[in-house]
Amino acid sequence: AQADLLLPQPNLSVRLHSKSPRRFLEAVSYVISRGSGMPQLFNDEIIIPALLNRGIEVEDARNYAIIGCVELGIPGKSLGLSDAALFNMPRLLELTMYEKRYKSFNDLSRALYMNLKKYVKLMVEGCNVVDKAHATMLPTPFLSSVISNCFEKGLDVSQGGAYYNFTGPQAVGIANLVDSLYTLKELVFDKSGCENRLDYQDFCRILMEDFSGNEMLRHRILNRLPKYGNNDPEVDHFAHEWSRKYNMEVEKYRNPRGGRFQPGLYTVSAHVPLGMNVGATPDGRKSFEPLADGGLSPMRGRDVKGPIAVLQSVSKVDQIRASNGALLNLKFHPSVFEGDEGYSKFSQFLRGFVDYKNIHVQFNIVSADVLRKAQKNPDAYRDLVVRVAGYSAFFVELNEALQEDIIERTEHGI
DSSP states (O other), X not given: OHHHHOOXXXXXXXXXXXXXXXXXXXXXXXXXXXXXXXXXXXEHHHHHHHHHHTTOOHHHHTTOEEOSSSOEEOXXXXXXXXXXXXXXXXXXXXXXXXXXXXXXXXXHHHHHHHHHHXXXXXXXXXXXXXXXXXXXXXXXXXXXXXXXTHHHHTOOGGGTOSSEEEEOEEEEOHHHHHHHHHHHIIIIISOTTOTTOOOHHHHHXXXXXXXXXXXXXXXXXXXXXXXXXXXXXXXXXXXXXXHHHHHHHHTTOBOTTSOEEOOBBOOTTTHHHHHTTOOOOTTSOOTTOOOOSSSXXXXXXXXXXXXXXXXXXXXXXXXXXXXXXXXXXXXXXGGGGOSTTHHHXXXXXXXXXXXXXXXXXXXXXXXHHHHHHHHHOGGGGTTOEEEOSSSEEEGGGSOHHHHHHHHTSOEEOO
16 A cells, blocks of 8 residues: 555555565565655564663563664554653764863763763753653553553552653764764874874864864765765774763663663654754864764765664674664665566565664665756645654655755765
8 A cells, every 4th residue: 555655654564584575575675665754664683672672571572563664663562752851962063062172082082071970960850851741740541541561550650650761862863973083083183293193172163163274084984984974993983872862861860650761763754953052163064064864874975884883883782782772764766676687685684674683674776866856846846755763754855955855965875
């Protein structure tokens, strides 16, 4: 039905695992090729272990479902507050960088980690205030009637009546943080004695001036330094390190309903407005531009070594702790499905997604040329559906910033 109707809703999802049959993968590939951005794919090989790590019973973990976009939940048993907060990682780096002049990369990293702990704690305190207010001011008796254990406990779901109680804040801009840290390490701190080494304060000034008069430096950063999404071990090490630090800091805390905080790595479409609160970043991104989409996704246009390299980089992210969900966007040119082997090759790529144990992936199958034409002549493209974040939408109904964000995503082939 989705292949024929191409509707943006309901949000169709498919669970895959290592024994998903080839014919099923090819059928999934066909529906994806139709270009509605659906189905999105979830990987049992990492999601079920991630849920077990949260104390969810094995029968329930195997029965997980998708709540809204990519949030993971247990049907009829959980209240996850899945979109409790959004944690802006590039903004955290920005605040840290301008606090003082750092003498070494380790000094900067330590200060960044201390600020991570500080602001996660503040975020948790805010989330718990909201949680308590819901329990006091906004009880939900109807919802409580369909959630297990509320009757047995004699508690509204907002007061901890559910069998499983979580709070889920999301990290946004991991890719920007990772690329920025590598840039700082390479160009500022690790080039002592080299004439190309940048002075820390000079680099901060360049960022505050939005690279004005320093386009050559920006070009060097964007095009000469390796980036997350290209299977570079040193860059991907930062992706693992800082996703893990965020996840472990979040999961330390408890909520008023007697449950745990569980981290997620997705943006919905908040990477656009959150970017408006962040100045120029060391990765070459200019002031107020959107952050990296998706949560797991590389920054737009930087994943230049193909989609397998993207899967390899993403697999280094600490997803086993991201039990609230994570999101990877990929865009393919429609020509990947041409020829006798098109669907077979794409289904093999889906098998790779499972084997690399990434939580999630979803696709736009559309060329940048078509999207540009839709911008110029929206009446002729009213039925063009694209994948935005964890949801699909009609392209011409999106605001210009989101349209540009989708257009600028790397267009892959296989």
